[in-house]
Amino acid sequence: MVRTRFAPSPTGYLHIGGARTALFNFLYARNKGGKFILRIEDTDAERSTKESVDAILDGMSWLGLSWDEGPFFQSQRMDRYKYYADKLLAEGKAYYCYCQPEELQERRERALKEGRKPIYDRRCRERKDTPQGIKPVIRFKAPLEGQTVVNDLIKGTVVFNNEELDDLIIIRSDGFPTYNFAVVIDDVDMEITHIIRGDDHLNNTPRQIQIYNALGFPIPQFAHVPMILGSDKTRLSKRHGATSVMAYKDMGYINRALVNYLVRLGWSYGDQEIFSLEEMIEKFNIENIGKSAAVFNPDKLLWLNAHYLKTMELDELEPLMRDFFEKRGVNKIDPVSCKKIIKSLRERAKTLDELAESAMVYFIDEFEYDENGVNKFFPNKDLRIINYVYDFLKCNGLADEKVFETLVRDTAEKFSVKVVTVAQQIRIVLTGKTVSPSLYDIIDIIGMERTLKRFERFLTFHSH
RNA sequence: GGUCCUAUCGUCUAGCGGCCCAGGACGCUGCCCUCUCACGGCAGAAACGGGGGUUCGAGUCCCCCUAGGAUCACCA
Numbered sequence: 001m002v003r004t005r006f007a008p009s010p011t012g013y014l015h016i017g018g019a020r021t022a023l024f025n026f027l028y029a030r031n032k033g034g035k036f037i038l039r040i041e042d043t044d045a046e047r048s049t050k051e052s053v054d055a056i057l058d059g060m061s062w063l064g065l066s067w068d069e070g071p072f073f074q075s076q077r078m079d080r081y082k083y084y085a086d087k088l089l090a091e092g093k094a095y096y097c098y099c100q101p102e103e104l105q106e107r108r109e110r111a112l113k114e115g116r117k118p119i120y121d122r123r124c125r126e127r128k129d130t131p132q133g134i135k136p137v138i139r140f141k142a143p144l145e146g147q148t149v150v151n152d153l154i155k156g157t158v159v160f161n162n163e164e165l166d167d168l169i170i171i172r173s174d175g176f177p178t179y180n181f182a183v184v185i186d187d188v189d190m191e192i193t194h195i196i197r198g199d200d201h202l203n204n205t206p207r208q209i210q211i212y213n214a215l216g217f218p219i220p221q222f223a224h225v226p227m228i229l230g231s232d233k234t235r236l237s238k239r240h241g242a243t244s245v246m247a248y249k250d251m252g253y254i255n256r257a258l259v260n261y262l263v264r265l266g267w268s269y270g271d272q273e274i275f276s277l278e279e280m281i282e283k284f285n286i287e288n289i290g291k292s293a294a295v296f297n298p299d300k301l302l303w304l305n306a307h308y309l310k311t312m313e314l315d316e317l318e319p320l321m322r323d324f325f326e327k328r329g330v331n332k333i334d335p336v337s338c339k340k341i342i343k344s345l346r347e348r349a350k351t352l353d354e355l356a357e358s359a360m361v362y363f364i365d366e367f368e369y370d371e372n373g374v375n376k377f378f379p380n381k382d383l384r385i386i387n388y389v390y391d392f393l394k395c396n397g398l399a400d401e402k403v404f405e406t407l408v409r410d411t412a413e414k415f416s417v418k419v420v421t422v423a424q425q426i427r428i429v430l431t432g433k434t435v436s437p438s439l440y441d442i443i444d445i446i447g448m449e450r451t452l453k454r455f456e457r458f459l460t461f462h463s464h
Numbered sequence: 465g466g467u468c469c470u471a472u473c474g475u476c477u478a479g480c481g482g483c484c485c486a487g488g489a490c491g492c493u494g495c496c497c498u499c500u501c502a503c504g505g506c507a508g509a510a511a512c513g514g515g516g517g518u519u520c521g522a523g524u525c526c527c528c529c530u531a532g533g534a535u536c537a538c539c540a
Binding site: 002007008009011029041043044046047097100101104105108112114115116117118119122137155158159160164165166168169171172173174176178179180182183197198199200202203204224226227229231233234235261264265266267268270271272273290291294295296297299300301302303304306309310345346347348349358405408409418420421422423424426427433434435436437438439440 | 465471478489490491504533535536539
């Protein structure tokens with residue numbers, strides 16, 4: 001039984017990189033019919049917050065990454081870490097260290113300056129006395145020689161010389177475990193079979209393997225996924241734009257689009273670009289994860305978002321638009337007309353927010369007229385065409401789109417102008433702008449009454 | 465600096481020795497469609513970092529160089 005996990009530390013929101021790691025773990029577990037476990041690594045009391053936990057859970061839910069077990073909190077598992085630390089101590093595989101943080105820091109800097117390795121010098125390793133008044137840490141007795149081999153599903157065989165690794169702290173002076181110790185205990189307790197995580201952890205892996213060995217635990221499978229970089233090829237951060245998953249929701253991105261984008265960042269399945277969640281689960285595998293870091297490309301994400309905007313069911317899209325309309329003060333809007341609006345704009349917008357913004361032509365009757373547009377399409381302030389169209393609409397109404405098209409064409413012919421001219425004149429009358437959705441859609445959505453009002457308003461503004 | 469990882473169009477990538485004078489996608493350019501803008505369709509420009517090997521044959525295997533990234537905490 002495959003068991004994977006996502007183990008974020010609650011020191012901020014769910015970011016793009018974490019989301020992809022979570023996604024890969026989720027997909028792998030689902031693909032194998034296994035379990036996906038969520039664990040919160042909150043051993044750093046200083047930086048961990050409840051808000052972050054909620055933010056991460058929100059992000060996961062929005063992306064549809066449901067977990068089977070958890071969330072487990074490391075802060076509630078102190079007895080487990082203590083138990084195994086004591087065990088290591090009793091077996092002579094760990095020891096108390098009384099060195100103070102300041103002197104450690106100092107020695108590190110000196111070593112660096114003198115060109116030596118900045119690793120712990122193990123001076124407490126064979127210490128027999130127990131200094132009073134100092135709260136010690138517990139260090140792991142790492143092997144002094146030999147090699148530790150990581151067999152990684154993505155990176156292949158990676159060999160580390162043990163002399164490069166020092167005696168890491170496993171329990172801090174405040175009694176809390178450190179990361180490298182806690183993950184091992186947790187992954188063992190939670191019976192994790194496949195550890196899929198960012199490759200910034202590759203260097204931690206030999207240390208963790210040494211702990212597995214010291215405790216006699218079987219080694220799980222490791223898969224270190226390459227990082228996601230910003231456009232300047234440095235680690236993705238705020239200055240590259242939004243990195244919070246929920247920020248994308250707020251900007252009008254659709255969860256499926258983001259998930260689809262993320263799955264293709266570092267993973268591929270031939271030439272396929274579009275994947276439904278079901279397809280991802282069916283086709284995901286670790287072999288097809290690339291080995292090199294990937295640059296986050298906002299344009300491609302935008303394209304995917306536009307794709308889902310164009311192809312999703314209107315019934316699914318309609319409720320998603322609510323927030324974006326409300327943001328603009330549009331609250332009472334029935335689902336039927338909302339769907340009409342979406343239909344008229346979905347091919348012109350790339351985000352839900354953009355769609356809502358351009359939908360304002362349907363809601364605001366008091367707008368400015370684009371002066372350049374007016375000058376361009378109304379030579380000599382000639383209002384005869386508009387008057388003619390107005391009269392026609394007032395007398396005949398508009399049965400359907402075909403009638404409207406005929407009207408535009410006939411009018412153009414009657415006044416010996418191009419069809420574009422007639423259309424653009426009507427567009428300016430109806431929206432004030434030279435760019436808008438299809439004219440018939442506007443009339444259909446706002447209704448004949450408001451249509452005629454907009455004509456009258458225009459004529460009043462421009463008749464002198 | 466030590467250690468580790470990585471290296472195909474600007475970007476995401478296909479390629480797992482001959483099917484590749486390198487394919488797809490985003491973006492970009494042009495044309496078509498068209499009531500504007502979009503959408504859509506078609507076409508185009510655009511890459512195997514460099515140098516050595518191995519081999520009849522290398523983008524694909526090996527080595528070196530170079531370049532990027534990661535990591536060296538009582539953070540995770």
